[in-house]
Amino acid sequence: MGRAPCCDKTNVKKGPWSPEEDAKLKSYIEQHGTGGNWIALPQKIGLKRCGKSCRLRWLNYLRPNIKHGGFSEEEDNVICSLYLNIGSRWSIIAGQLPGRTDNDIKNYWNTRLKKKLLGRQRKEQQAQARRANSLKQEMKRESCEAFMVSGVINQSPYWSAELPVAVPVMGSTQDPTMEDQAIRSLLIKLGGNFPDNQQPNTTNFQFPIDIISSSQDQLYVNSLSIPTSAAIVNTIDSTCTQFPNMFQRLESFPSELCELGYDNPPQLDGLEGLYEMEMVNASTGTSTSTSGASACWGDINSLVYPPLVSDHYEGCQQGLPQLQDSAFENLRYFAPPQ
DNA sequence: AATTGCCCCAACCGCCTGGTT
DNA sequence: AAACCAGGCGGTTGGGGCAAT
Numbered sequence: 001m002g003r004a005p006c007c008d009k010t011n012v013k014k015g016p017w018s019p020e021e022d023a024k025l026k027s028y029i030e031q032h033g034t035g036g037n038w039i040a041l042p043q044k045i046g047l048k049r050c051g052k053s054c055r056l057r058w059l060n061y062l063r064p065n066i067k068h069g070g071f072s073e074e075e076d077n078v079i080c081s082l083y084l085n086i087g088s089r090w091s092i093i094a095g096q097l098p099g100r101t102d103n104d105i106k107n108y109w110n111t112r113l114k115k116k117l118l119g120r121q122r123k124e125q126q127a128q129a130r131r132a133n134s135l136k137q138e139m140k141r142e143s144c145e146a147f148m149v150s151g152v153i154n155q156s157p158y159w160s161a162e163l164p165v166a167v168p169v170m171g172s173t174q175d176p177t178m179e180d181q182a183i184r185s186l187l188i189k190l191g192g193n194f195p196d197n198q199q200p201n202t203t204n205f206q207f208p209i210d211i212i213s214s215s216q217d218q219l220y221v222n223s224l225s226i227p228t229s230a231a232i233v234n235t236i237d238s239t240c241t242q243f244p245n246m247f248q249r250l251e252s253f254p255s256e257l258c259e260l261g262y263d264n265p266p267q268l269d270g271l272e273g274l275y276e277m278e279m280v281n282a283s284t285g286t287s288t289s290t291s292g293a294s295a296c297w298g299d300i301n302s303l304v305y306p307p308l309v310s311d312h313y314e315g316c317q318q319g320l321p322q323l324q325d326s327a328f329e330n331l332r333y334f335a336p337p338q
Numbered sequence: 339a340a341t342t343g344c345c346c347c348a349a350c351c352g353c354c355t356g357g358t359t
Numbered sequence: 360a361a362a363c364c365a366g367g368c369g370g371t372t373g374g375g376g377c378a379a380t
Contacts, residue, residue: 016348016374039365055366056349068347091368106369107347 007039007050017057021047025054026062034058060101067099071108079105079113 028045035041039051047054060066071079075097082093088109090102097105 014350037365050350051365052351052367053349060348088369102368103348110370111346 007042007052011048012042012050012053013048014053017061021049022057022062025058029058029062056103060103065099066101068104071113075100076113076116079109080117083109 024045024047025041028041034055035044037051038055041047041051041054042049049057078096079093082089082096086092088106090106090109094100094102094105
């Protein structure tokens with residue numbers, strides 16, 4: 001049995017709304033509210049429209065304080081950040097941008113932002129390819145020299161933050177500094193952890209991320225800080241053992257990211273790391289539980305900077321439970337057992 | 339000036355979820 | 360427990376506008 005239609009399809013008007021229809025709908029809702037029943041609304045007003053259509057028109061266009069167009073750089077960053085963390089959950093993303101509708105953000109992403117990022121990504125890739133090329137040549141030269149001198153080819157992997165990092169084999173090198181480099185690189189590729197007590201300045205939050213400094217305990221990657229290998233290497237190692245699929249997950253990014261040039265899994269570039277940002281939390285067990293009711297996702301502000309959230313914005317509040325579910329679904333490969 | 343192709347966005351469609359009966 | 364229903368959501372599309380030729 002198919003679903004009953006929400007309205008009489010043969011007797012409803014479709015297509016663009018006329019100013020008269022807008023006025024009718026707006027004045028009715030302003031005076032009486034929606035009455036909690038969109039389906040019945042058009043009949044009450046005398047509009048030959050589907051209830052869903054009325055709802056959409058109100059939410060996307062007639063509702064007060066709606067902003068159209070003119071997305072700021074900060075809004076771009078918020079959208080990118082959230083998209084990479086939670087995917088195309090437009091209503092939740094819209095919840096972080098008061099005055100913006102999910103439809104607007106969706107359109108903006110599909111028509112402009114994606115292309116903007118794609119352009120930026122191409123530039124980055126070209127620059128990276130150039131760097132990698134010159135390093136490769138340098139390595140070749142050095143290897144030859146070393147071979148000439150010692151007669152032995154150095155078998156140790158060459159880790160460098162400058163180079164894209166393939167999935168590292170933990171403990172494959174005896175050199176702690178090299179291993180440290182590898183872990184650092186991996187973590188950068190995997191994304192970082194927003195510390196609770198350190199709300200970064202969003203205006204510095206850019207894509208792709210860049211290392212700006214490091215200390216013994218933390219790497220600072222723009223606004224992200226990441227635990228260093230000394231603190232985390234054992235956890236990652238055991239996680240790799242327990243969850244062999246962990247890194248495979250990196251190959252199943254949304255198709256959007258593939259389009260953006262992230263379809264070469266070993267050569268991760270930062271954006272996809274942000275997408276998996278909470279994975280690091282999961283693997284370290286710092287803030288994630290597998291129950292789905294974690295504080296980790298309880299505050300969406302931890303995923304996005306600056307905190308543009310309006311406390312009054314209902315969409316945000318409504319979206320959180322679903323966000324949590326979705327987030328934990330995405331993290332199912334990574335979450336360590338309780 | 340006319341045509342073509344592309345871009346953008348409003349609106350629709352269909353599925354999913356959660357509440358109610 | 361199952362069926363029904365409305366609300367909500369994300370993907371997709373059609374058409375208007377605009378730039379290029």
